[in-house]
Amino acid sequence: EYKKRLSALSENGRGMNTTTSSGLAVVHIINKCDHMAEWDEEEWDELNKKHIIKGFGKPFAISAEHSIGFNPMRNLIEALNFRSQKLKSMEDGLIRMAIVGRANVGKSTLFNQLIGENRVLVSETPGTSRDSIELFAEFRSNPGTEDEEIRRVLLVDTAGLRKNKDLKHDHIEQEANQEAMRAMRYANVVVIVVDASEGLQRKDMNILRTLEKHGRSVVLALNKWDMVKDPARTAQQFEDTIDKTMKVLAGLPMVVLSAKHATNVPMLMEKVVESYDRWNTKVPITKLNQFLKQFLASRTHVPSSWPTIKYITQIATRPPTFALFFKGASVLPEAFEKQIRNALREEFDLHGLPIRIKARRYEPQQE
Known part of the structure; x- marks a missing residue:
């Protein structure tokens, strides 16, 4: 059936046009290429000539049984997905907001507070949340004022990012880490949750550098603020650290909060909306x-x-x-x-x- 549909799409060179008009991207894959590592140039040419479909280009050769050839295909699918999500969010004003951070800093608790439901398992054990969870939500921006409006947000809760040495022998954690990194790249605004009682750790700074590299809008959520002994001094330390070590992100918006006690959570969303709007600034x-x-x-x-x-x-x-x-x-x-x-x-x-x-x-x- 799959081959019939592809053949129908490719008749008279209509493959690419049909794909474009329907809004769907088609990736052509040839499976059971178990010995392609041993193929020479002539064998690759023969495969491409035999299986090429007009309008779709050369196929991807893979072996599902032996997990061979997946990286190039995965990279293309991610690129297509990123382009699609970017265009969609630009068209409908949807804010893609990813919640990221180290393990056990309160990301899932914050996510639950934002959606008003306990949909994400919360535990003191690092690594409890391994899969990214996405939910649509609506928030009132500037409530009670003339500028009040409804903002649509796609909330993405991610697994805790861990040190590379901790992932060496855990393939499930590796995949969770990669999924969290993908969520950051696809997001419009990334909320980095940190444990305020511990201060900014090296992993937190690495996340910030990654987001700056990819041009993301960032809001820093200083969670567990109820455990901070000297709030004024701690807040100043966070600001000084960012301004000294990440000057390209000087003035990074920060929100002190307690996800556990639902303190200042609405203020976080106000900062997210403000950051998103500034990220879209067009100066005359x-x-x-x-x-x-x-x-x-x-x-x-x-x-x-x-x-x-x-x-x-x-x-x-x-x-x-x-x-x-x-x-x-x-x-x-x-x-x-x-x-x-x-x-x-x-x-x-x-x-x-x-x-x-x-x-x-x-x-x-x-x-």
């Missing part, structure tokens, strides 16, 4: 021009070797990405790039977001 070109003019005028003692900045424009959101056009030097100095990134963050309230700067050579015809 007139405001960018005014900003750049003031920024350049305020700078003194500029090295003569530095380039001349001609103009700036925003080329993308999610995260905010700006193209900076310059001339008079081969590259844009890293120090200057940091300065303008910090200035953009302050001027347009992009605190806690990864801001991308794309340096481009200025050409006269661009005027």
Whole structure:
């Protein structure tokens, strides 16, 4: 039946068009290729010629019985899923929110508080939650004000991220770890839950670096705040640690809460919505021009070797990405790039977001 449907799709070269119009992606797989590790180039060519379907490209050769050839196929499926989810969330305003963190910091308890039900098993034993759980929910943003609105959120609860050495001989935990990492990459906003009584650990910082690399919007949830002995000092320590070690995420939004006692949980969702909206910020070109003019005028003692900045424009959101056009030097100095990134963050309230700067050579015809 599967072959019949593929053949019908591929008749007269309609395969790709049919797939596009229906909104479905088709991955062509050839199973029982048990000895493909021994194949030479001619055997691969023969397989491709024999099984290629017009409009779908070359098939993936796998052996399900021996678990061979799955990585390339899995990478493609993940890429297709990511593209689909990104387009869908952009179209309908859905906020994909992933809850991540180390094992036993209270992620599942927080998830249960957010949905108002005990759907996730909560235990003091690290590793109780091994599968990601997704649920749709609606939250009132700015309740009781003129700006009140309903925001749709897809909540994703993930397994606790553990150290690599703890995963070496546990394949189930390895898969749970990989699934949590995928949830982070596909999310719009990632809530990192930390145990406030323990402070930021190395694993927490690694998660932050990963999210900055992938351009995600981040909110830090300082859980178990009821166990903190010196709240003012602890809050300052968290802020100082982020500002000193993760300057690219300076001003990262933080919420102190107790998932167990449902303290400040609504405030967390307000921060999530605010962070999502800032992540989608589109700055008008007139405001960018005014900003750049003031920024350049305020700078003194500029090295003569530095380039001349001609103009700036925003080329993308999610995260905010700006193209900076310059001339008079081969590259844009890293120090200057940091300065303008910090200035953009302050001027347009992009605190806690990864801001991308794309340096481009200025050409006269661009005027």
